[in-house]
Amino acid sequence: MDKGQKLWEKAKTLIPGGNMLLSKRPEMFLPEQWPAYYSRAKGCNVWDLDGVKYVDMSIMGVGANVLGYGRPEVDEAVCKAAMSGNLSTLNAPEEVALAERLIDIHPWADMARFARTGGEANAIAIRIARAASGRDNVAICGYHGWHDWYLATNLVKGDDLDGHLLPGLDPNGVPQNLRGSVLPFKYNDFEGLEGLIKNSDIGVIKMEVMRNFPPEDNFLHKVRDIATKNGIVLIFDECTSGFRQNFGGLHKTFDVTPDMAVFGKALGNGYACTAVIGKSEVMQAAQSTFISSTFWTERIGSAAALATLNVMENENPWSAIIETGKTITRRWQELAKKYDLLIKTSGLPSLTSFAFVSENAQAYKTLITQEMLKKGYLSSNSVYVCTAHTPEVLSGYFDALDPIFAQIKTCEEGLDVTSLLNGPIAHSGFSRLN
DSSP: OOHHHHHHHHHHHHSTTSSSOGGGOGGGTOTTTSOOOEEEEEBTEEEETTOOEEEEESOTTTTTOTTOBTOHHHHHHHHHHHHTOSOOSSOOTHHHHHHHHHHHHSTTOOEEEEESSHHHHHHHHHHHHHHHHTOOEEEEESOOOSSHHHHGGGGTTSOTTTTEEOTTOOOTTSOGGGTTSEEEOOTTOHHHHHHHHHHHOEEEEEEESOSSSOOOTTHHHHHHHHHHHTTOEEEEEETTTTTTSSSSOTHHHHTOOOSEEEEOGGGGTTSOOEEEEEOHHHHGGGGGSOOOOGGGGOHHHHHHHHHHHHHHHHHOHHHHHHHHHHHHHHHHHHHHHHTTOOEEEESOTTEEEEEESSTTHHHHHHHHHHHHHHTTEEESSEEEOOTTOOHHHHHHHHHHHHHHHHHHHHHHTTOOGGGGOSSOOOOOOOEEOO
């Protein structure tokens, strides 16, 4: 076992689950072999605790590092903020500047509130929206975090969230009196949403603008119209999609404006900063309830976000990462065709992924991770694209991936894939049905 695996085994005895984020648990990638911990990161390179360097062709900080790891302009702004004092009795002026900046980027919005994690920001948005609408029931479509309000979806049948990214979530610890307060609808299923609104006194619609598949039949505009007609607060959760496809929320691409929007991940390029923006008539409802936390007022997050937005505005990075993502998707498809394998690709271009159409899909994914790790790549079946993913990086990645697809072809012809694995098959946890 390398240093990372040894530390991971220790971590599981000290931290329930081993860490704080399911997406970064080694079992999700390569049980018993994944390096688990990093010593430093720069661009799209990561060094483990043994000093081994890997090219990150995987989730890139779970989508937080659009500008690559250790972007100098952002790090310099953070260091300056830290040296000036990160937290004091008085407020940091950067939060006012950030609010103004986000509202300028999204002219439909008038006000902003800030947090430091996506789950918190989504909980803030729900609290404000419920207060503004005067109704408790929420219709959801997508993944929106870990808080009670969201997991209450599974109190009714136990599996209502299975189609919204994480199947099999157990709502233990969520108060039973929240049962029936949060109701799911499927993406592009407008009739399903209509039924919820007709029968369940919905006060809030909370949804991702898009994750794997685009809207059909004017879906987003229909959602906007029905929310307006029924006095429902419409929230777009852009924690994942924001600032990856354009300068702001993905909703700008589809020309649909919500009442509130939530941003995270890419906003701080690896530093903790999330935002809730919205129309003043909705946002002012925050004054009629209680939403407050000490570390939402720290300086580093806002300073990082401001620096990140400045770089983005000057460099227009989404043009590059969208094209890079399209190239990755196309070359996956070409590899599959070369070896007569069936794959299904999905996702935004900058958040592209694929899956083998095979009963051994999870084992094949594990094999790719195992073999690519030997060649110096953190890799599975998805790439969260960043500006450091240059053509040269892609060339090396696909040169390494080609012979592994050839191995998978031999498995489809009869070779037992488990005979090629040096450990257990990776856990499956995240899936998307809509």
